[in-house]
Amino acid sequence: MSVEAGLPALALIFLLGMRHGLEPDHLAAVDGLTLRSQAASPRWAPWMGALFALGHGVTVLAIVAVAALASAQFTPSPTVFGWLEWLPIALLLLIAGMNARSLLAGAQLAEVRGRLLPRWLRSASGPLAAILVGMLFALVFDTALQAAAWGYAAVALGGMQPALLTGLVFAVGMGVTDTFDGWITAKVMRTGQIDLVRAFRRRLGWPIVAICVAMAAYMVASKLDSAWSLPESWTAALGAAMVLLMAALYGWTLLGLRRVRA
Numbered sequence: 300m301s302v303e304a305g306l307p308a309l310a311l312i313f314l315l316g317m318r319h320g321l322e323p324d325h326l327a328a329v330d331g332l333t334l335r336s337q338a339a340s341p342r343w344a345p346w347m348g349a350l351f352a353l354g355h356g357v358t359v360l361a362i363v364a365v366a367a368l369a370s371a372q373f374t375p376s377p378t379v380f381g382w383l384e385w386l387p388i389a390l391l392l393l394i395a396g397m398n399a400r401s402l403l404a405g406a407q408l409a410e411v412r413g414r415l416l417p418r419w420l421r422s423a424s425g426p427l428a429a430i431l432v433g434m435l436f437a438l439v440f441d442t443a444l445q446a447a448a449w450g451y452a453a454v455a456l457g458g459m460q461p462a463l464l465t466g467l468v469f470a471v472g473m474g475v476t477d478t479f480d481g482w483i484t485a486k487v488m489r490t491g492q493i494d495l496v497r498a499f500r501r502r503l504g505w506p507i508v509a510i511c512v513a514m515a516a517y518m519v520a521s522k523l524d525s526a527w528s529l530p531e532s533w534t535a536a537l538g539a540a541m542v543l544l545m546a547a548l549y550g551w552t553l554l555g556l557r558r559v560r561a
Contacts, residue, residue, distance in 0.1 A: 316472025348481020
């Protein structure tokens with residue numbers, strides 16, 4: 300498969316990576332790392348999102364590569380993959396439910412994957428902690444399953460190079476979102492306006508809940524009936540709309556920050 304022929308698919312994967320970076324667990328993890336590093340390692344605080352994405356992306360690429368190599372020796376049955384495909388749907392609904400409950404109670408975004416981390420790492424700060432947290436987040440079943448599936452599929456289309464290219468494009472898309480989020484969060488936290496951070500997270504929280512529910516519903520519908528599957532162009536357009544919405548929310552926060560400074 301040539302890169303030119305696969306450009307529409309790569310654009311879609313890039314948008315999927317950006318959406319992945321907007322998951323509540325990612326945002327909550329970057330928030331926590333940035334907040335703790337603001338006091339312990341202030342120079343690194345704006346880069347917590349980028350370092351988290353680096354660790355996450357390296358692990359995703361490793362899983363893709365291992366799955367691509369394993370595909371030559373072992374291919375799981377379609378039945379196994381069929382059941383495993385329901386796990387991301389269940390996690391999306393769990394994340395949506397927990398965050399809706401948290402937002403209704405006036406709190407910030409809730410974590411699901413973060414609760415699986417070792418206790419010492421939950422309170423760690425600094426660049427190494429950000430990379431380690433990102434790596435461990437990628438080992439949770441939905442991300443690992445998605446990366447493994449890409450490894451198998453990409454090898455069938457042309458070998459190891461398409462597999463690694465797929466994982467790299469996804470990681471870059473995720474890195475864009477997480478880097479920007481970490482930078483914005485550090486910028487807001489430097490002002491000491493914690494209420495501004497909380498208001499920003501509440502504004503961001505409800506669209507994320509809606510996205511999680513909508514994606515889970517779409518995945519269920521397309522699994523039950525292939526007629527519900529959208530063309531790649533539609534999926535890319537929806538992904539672009541989501542990115543524009545999040546960019547508008549970030550812009551709203553920066554505008555509020557400028558007004559506070561004025």
